[in-house]
Amino acid sequence: MTQAQMPYSAEEQIKVDEFLAGATLFLGPDPEIMRNHKSAPRTPLEEELLSQPIDSDALDKVRKRIVAGLDEAYEMMEQTGAAPGAKWGDLTSAVYSAGGDLVHISSGGVLAFASVLHYPVRFINKYWASEPSVGIHDGDAFIHNDARYGNIHCTDQSIIMPVFHEGEIIAWVATVVHEGENGAKEPGGMPSSSESAFDDGLRMPPFKIFERGVLRRDLLTFLQNSVREPKLQYQDLKVKYYAALRIKERVLAVIDEVGRDTFVVSLRKSLEDVEAEARRRVSLVPDGTYRVNLWSDSTLRENLLLKYPCAITIKGEEMTIDWRGAAPQFLNRAFNSTLGTSKCGMNQGILAFLWPDLPRGISVMNSIEILTDPGSCLDPTDDAPLGQSLQGAFKAFAMTQALWSKLTFSCEEKFGAIIAPWFNQINTFLFGGITQHQEFVGNVCADLNGMGGGARAYSDGEHSMAPFFAAMADIGEQEIIEEDVPFMQLISKKIKRDNQAFGKYRGGMGYEMALAAKGTPFWGFATVSSGSKFPPTPGLFGGYGCPTLPLAKIKGVNVFDEMKNTPENWQFDFETLLNEQPIPGARYSTHHMGMALELANEGDIFMMCQGSGGGYGDVLERDPAEVMADIEAGYISGETAREIYFCVFDPETLAVNETATTQARDAERRARLERGRPYPDFIQDWVTEAPPEGIPYYGSWGDDNSMIHAVAWGAAGPIKLVAPMAQMPPIMLPDPKDLAILGLQAEIAALRATGAPSDA
Amino acid sequence: MRYVPMTEYLQIDLNDERWQCRRCHHDIASARENYKTGLLVYDRDPREIHRPLIDPEKYEFTFSPDPLWCRIVEFYCPGCGTMIEVEYLPPGHPPTYDMEIDIDALRAQKAGHGDDVVIPLGRDIPVNFSTKSSSQWEGGK
Ligand SMILES: [Zn+2]
Numbered sequence: 001m002t003q004a005q006m007p008y009s010a011e012e013q014i015k016v017d018e019f020l021a022g023a024t025l026f027l028g029p030d031p032e033i034m035r036n037h038k039s040a041p042r043t044p045l046e047e048e049l050l051s052q053p054i055d056s057d058a059l060d061k062v063r064k065r066i067v068a069g070l071d072e073a074y075e076m077m078e079q080t081g082a083a084p085g086a087k088w089g090d091l092t093s094a095v096y097s098a099g100g101d102l103v104h105i106s107s108g109g110v111l112a113f114a115s116v117l118h119y120p121v122r123f124i125n126k127y128w129a130s131e132p133s134v135g136i137h138d139g140d141a142f143i144h145n146d147a148r149y150g151n152i153h154c155t156d157q158s159i160i161m162p163v164f165h166e167g168e169i170i171a172w173v174a175t176v177v178h179e180g181e182n183g184a185k186e187p188g189g190m191p192s193s194s195e196s197a198f199d200d201g202l203r204m205p206p207f208k209i210f211e212r213g214v215l216r217r218d219l220l221t222f223l224q225n226s227v228r229e230p231k232l233q234y235q236d237l238k239v240k241y242y243a244a245l246r247i248k249e250r251v252l253a254v255i256d257e258v259g260r261d262t263f264v265v266s267l268r269k270s271l272e273d274v275e276a277e278a279r280r281r282v283s284l285v286p287d288g289t290y291r292v293n294l295w296s297d298s299t300l301r302e303n304l305l306l307k308y309p310c311a312i313t314i315k316g317e318e319m320t321i322d323w324r325g326a327a328p329q330f331l332n333r334a335f336n337s338t339l340g341t342s343k344c345g346m347n348q349g350i351l352a353f354l355w356p357d358l359p360r361g362i363s364v365m366n367s368i369e370i371l372t373d374p375g376s377c378l379d380p381t382d383d384a385p386l387g388q389s390l391q392g393a394f395k396a397f398a399m400t401q402a403l404w405s406k407l408t409f410s411c412e413e414k415f416g417a418i419i420a421p422w423f424n425q426i427n428t429f430l431f432g433g434i435t436q437h438q439e440f441v442g443n444v445c446a447d448l449n450g451m452g453g454g455a456r457a458y459s460d461g462e463h464s465m466a467p468f469f470a471a472m473a474d475i476g477e478q479e480i481i482e483e484d485v486p487f488m489q490l491i492s493k494k495i496k497r498d499n500q501a502f503g504k505y506r507g508g509m510g511y512e513m514a515l516a517a518k519g520t521p522f523w524g525f526a527t528v529s530s531g532s533k534f535p536p537t538p539g540l541f542g543g544y545g546c547p548t549l550p551l552a553k554i555k556g557v558n559v560f561d562e563m564k565n566t567p568e569n570w571q572f573d574f575e576t577l578l579n580e581q582p583i584p585g586a587r588y589s590t591h592h593m594g595m596a597l598e599l600a601n602e603g604d605i606f607m608m609c610q611g612s613g614g615g616y617g618d619v620l621e622r623d624p625a626e627v628m629a630d631i632e633a634g635y636i637s638g639e640t641a642r643e644i645y646f647c648v649f650d651p652e653t654l655a656v657n658e659t660a661t662t663q664a665r666d667a668e669r670r671a672r673l674e675r676g677r678p679y680p681d682f683i684q685d686w687v688t689e690a691p692p693e694g695i696p697y698y699g700s701w702g703d704d705n706s707m708i709h710a711v712a713w714g715a716a717g718p719i720k721l722v723a724p725m726a727q728m729p730p731i732m733l734p735d736p737k738d739l740a741i742l743g744l745q746a747e748i749a750a751l752r753a754t755g756a757p758s759d760a
Numbered sequence: 761m762r763y764v765p766m767t768e769y770l771q772i773d774l775n776d777e778r779w780q781c782r783r784c785h786h787d788i789a790s791a792r793e794n795y796k797t798g799l800l801v802y803d804r805d806p807r808e809i810h811r812p813l814i815d816p817e818k819y820e821f822t823f824s825p826d827p828l829w830c831r832i833v834e835f836y837c838p839g840c841g842t843m844i845e846v847e848y849l850p851p852g853h854p855p856t857y858d859m860e861i862d863i864d865a866l867r868a869q870k871a872g873h874g875d876d877v878v879i880p881l882g883r884d885i886p887v888n889f890s891t892k893s894s895s896q897w898e899g900g901k
Contacts, residue, residue, distance in 0.1 A: 676800025
């Protein structure tokens with residue numbers, strides 16, 4: 001051992017630690033904080049108080065008072081918030097223990113926040129409490145948005161406030177809103193084209209924005225200069241601040257009533273009770289390993305296949321969730337999701353679907369271990385762009401939710417429904433530009449919240465029900481939205497026919513929408529979704545998944561002129577507009593669902609559909625009367641009824657021929673037995689050693705999650721790799737436009753070589 | 761409890777340690793193995809299920825999955841032809857071993873539970889089924 005490797009004495013080590021702590025160049029995201037999703041152990045005070053007799057009624061009173069205060073703050077923000085996200089419930093409010101363990105959030109809003117909001121509080125406690133230039137004082141409030149320090153994504157901004165009692169921090173409260181605009185590369189805060197972390201917009205670690213009750217106007221001005229909506233930044237800062245103040249008042253009032261000790265005990269008991277109940281519920285699930293593999297087909301810039309594998313192992317009261325084998329992070333694409341964000345997607349599945357009745361606190365996850373490959377898109381490094389981290393978070397949700405029903409089907413005690421996967425993509429338009437009120441705005445349409453619900457084991461899924469992340473979110477009133485923004489929905493909330501996940505019980509369906517801007521000097525739309533080549537949402541127990549969904553454009557004409565001059569040409573139907581192309585002179589096209597902000601001329605039409613939740617069970621078991629009801633409602637075509645559901649009926653009257661239907665279904669069962677091949681034979685022909693040639697593929701192949709397949713781009717072009725994640729080189733892709741230009745240049749060169757005129 | 765319902769279409773017979781079809785009681789596979797090994801499998805062109813809703817001659821993206829990227833792998837019960845499971849896979853990707861159950865733990869967990877157990881399917885409305893029908897099974901219809 002050389003001199004340099006000699007360990008320090010204990011005394012020296014203290015000095016070295018002190019020196020290093022004082023000389024730290026950069027207080028970046030702290031892995032010790034960011035990799036810990038569990039609640040902390042009891043503090044000495046909590047230990048002492050919990051060793052004494054506990055008044056359960058008083059504890060219950062505290063819990064209810066806190067949640068009532070949180071719900072009140074939620075209502076305040078929803079009613080007064082300026083951000084569209086605030087108006088439809090994309091927000092929450094929270095109360096924490098002094099140590100930063102999140103104990104309760106509001107009943108409404110986005111449940112996933114319950115599993116990420118503790119990270120920034122722990123950062124404040126660890127780094128700012130003893131920092132002389134910061135400190136924590138009564139009346140202070142911190143602002144934060146950077147997902148690297150713990151958030152769902154960087155478009156959510158929070159206000160975090162200590163609650164002091166007799167000079168000591170007794171709790172923390174927080175309010176958070178999906179603000180939208182955050183100064184990112186594209187308006188609206190969720191840039192699908194972000195190519196570096198610096199394209200993601202504001203990167204606020206927790207810092208003090210209110211100092212002893214006084215707003216730091218200098219810092220606010222800096223923030224306002226950093227975003228496209230300075231008024232929104234200020235208004236919603238106040239909205240979140242006053243809502244947090246209200247929670248603080250409620251907390252102090254309940255402390256006055258029950259005393260400090262009961263309050264402290266209540267928070268800790270809530271955490272411990274939830275953990276104990278979560279562990280009991282895990283223990284009800286049969287031990288074993290449950291697996292699902294999902295794929296995404298897009299980085300939002302180009303189509304490729306990204307694998308998202310998930311294996312959930314249950315052993316007694318412990319649950320291990322294994323995401324190893326997932327696609328690697330891309331250093332110039334936006335879909336990476338921090339580990340904290342990925343975990344909150346997973347926990348959304350627990351809080352909304354598996355155990356929707358449990359209080360929403362951090363300790364729900366205490367019995368859960370999560371395994372990842374560091375450097376994967378679900379656990380990227382701090383330099384990875386996160387503009388569309390919802391891609392990873394939503395897949396983390398989708399993987400786990402897809403498995404809950406397999407885990408719990410046999411359980412005699414259930415807490416949620418046996419339900420097929422909910423739709424899990426962000427099928428909505430983002431927008432940016434100058435409004436009819438001459439203001440620059442950048443945000444997202446509430447149609448995000450119109451996701452179709454999964455079919456249940458006993459009922460069809462609900463159409464355009466709610467986003468999986470916020471059961472009580474709203475899709476807004478289109479007429480009210482149009483007062484604020486210069487575009488109209490020419491087709492709005494019309495269920496897209498045949499956009500159905502088929503099954504014994506079918507998934508809830510998504511609606512179609514067609515947008516066009518009007519009366520604005522500058523406007524653009526963007527989309528941030530995947531699933532145009534590979535369906536994003538599977539079915540359950542023999543039910544089919546949702547179809548793929550395209551983005552469509554009709555450009556080159558002003559639809560408002562067309563509607564005025566030749567209204568007979570306009571059709572209120574996605575399918576008819578594209579198939580019949582009724583507007584002369586227009587350009588019609590479809591695309592994948594990742595579109596960086598694209599300028600919209602007045603009257604250009606952009607169209608898409610919300611997606612459907614997964615289907616449940618064998619299509620041949622669907623009640624023919626329900627099939628006919630779907631035809632009558634316009635949800636499916638006669639072709640679907642005949643060819644998917646094997647119904648025989650009179651197309652005029654929709655009267656089912658029961659005998660013929662039974663015969664047709666029996667015949668299809670026999671046909672299955674004919675065409676289906678024994679598993680070993682099938683596997684022999686089907687399974688390949690590697691992903692298909694010609695498809696850029698990322699992630700493990702088959703069951704071996706230790707080896708990652710990838711296509712890396714270097715100076716010499718694309719190179720196929722197979723290696724453990726730790727050995728993966730940085731993955732960066734060329735700009736799709738550059739590739740398109742290269743292709744065109746090659747075509748020109750080829751044409752020139754054949755002597756054809758190149759300027760044609 | 762002898763017959764443990766594991767999915768809409770599958771149960772485990774704990775006495776014989778076998779996966780069985782809940783529709784026809786076909787004996788599928790050892791409960792200590794992947795139930796899929798005892799099913800019939802079919803590689804389905806996804807365009808047959810999610811047919812193009814807009815003209816594939818005119819458009820690249822049509823509501824149909826790309827058959828070069830995605831296949832629908834259908835699993836049928838060899839006894840009754842019920843579609844027990846469906847997977848969306850890239851061509852050539854092995855099917856997923858989705859339910860690897862610890863049979864000894866399951867037996868211990870279900871010990872003392874009778875053959876007539878009520879299993880709920882959800883909590884929003886009371887929908888239950890009884891496992892009694894499995895133990896009284898007398899052959900397929
Ligand atoms: Zn069967």
